[in-house]
Amino acid sequence: MNAYSRIIKGLKEAIEHEKGGLKGVKRHVVAVKPITVYKSKEIKKIRTKLDLTQSAFANIIGVSQKAVEAWEAGKNIPQGPAQRMLELLDKEPAITEKYLIQK
Missing domain, CATH: 4.10.910 (30s ribosomal protein s13; domain 2)
Known part of the structure; x- marks a missing residue:
């Protein structure tokens, strides 16, 4: 053949x-839940709930500090994987310690 x-x-x-x-x-x-869209105030609320600086928060999500600054200022909106990570952090703040992302 x-x-x-x-x-x-x-x-x-x-x-x-x-x-x-x-x-x-x-x-x-497999049914996948649509991605929740987090905007500036919600992003800052998640970060402050975790008691993290913008730099530490950026490292956990895997983006630059400038990206977090822009999100919180409302200049940019996170896309795809970052939005999904924000949702996970919002719903289960201990996830960073559970998976040894944060010590």
Whole structure:
């Protein structure tokens, strides 16, 4: 079987799987909660609840201190993973110690 034939076969299997017709393959659907959007006042509230400086907070989230400053000033809004991390920190402040992010 040449490369073209293998690609076509794979695409047909993918379509069949998507339709639910491929036997022997389990399909697992995962529902993901939409990302909560945190804005300046909420971000600062989370940071102060954790009793962290902007620098320490930035290190925990994995962004620059300038990014945190801009978020808290309302100049920028965090995107994607940063918003998800803010949600985790908001709902479970002890997460930083639990996973040894903060000592």
